[in-house]
Amino acid sequence: MTIDLILFLILGLTAIATALGMLFSRNAVYAALFLILNFCTVALFYLLLDAPFIALTQVTVYAGAIMVLFLFVIMLLGAEQTASVPSTWWVQRTPLFLGAVLLVEIIAIIYNQRDRLPVVAPPSAAFGTPTSVGEILFNQYLLPFEVTSILLLVAMIGAIVLSKPKA
């Protein structure tokens, strides 16, 4: 067992455990905290995969900004708990069945395509550094980057208009 595999197993189990914790925690605040832990674990995966810039963006944007917004709304509404509705057996069973089908399908597809998966090559020295990310982002992907700013502006105006109390 190499150190890579040990790291992968520990981090992977943490990621799955925190995702399941989010799925099954009754309190929405706990769910949000589990999800933050999950995002941090995935950020560590990004570091392992030579993407330090994306890893730090993940921590600041996802675990920082987005999840703080979630926690803020949960506490603003005071809606940590929803009353558990007694539902019929098929409402509870069908999602589990559909989830199992989805997982089996994905695993089968990966298994069938295993010969076509890329063979991992050692990356070039500049791979994943903020410098190379910036160079590609501002040369090859300049137009999408600018369109992104319009998207953020529209989202900001939309959020303000939606949450404005009716006069």
Add this chain to the structure above:
Amino acid sequence: MLPVAYYIGLSAILFTIGALGVLIRRNSIVIFMSVELMLNSANLAFIAFARAYGVMGGQIFVFFIMTVAAAEVAVGLALIVTIFRSKQSIDVDQMNSLKG
């Protein structure tokens, strides 16, 4: 680096947990968080393939996905706040009318 299939498998498991969250939970904020989990698992697959092929395009795409996720969360949470004002609840079972 480990074979890329390991990372794709983990990404598939996380995606399935997110999909289960959307189907099982009734709290609309938790459903929203499950959507974020699914986006995140797609990002993991992108980064793994970018590393395997040695091209930066995948990392740039993840950057854009994060922007879209941030925009989506801002609008979605504003919607939830508005719905809570009129229904006094964020249970998805209560959201059964198109107007008011």
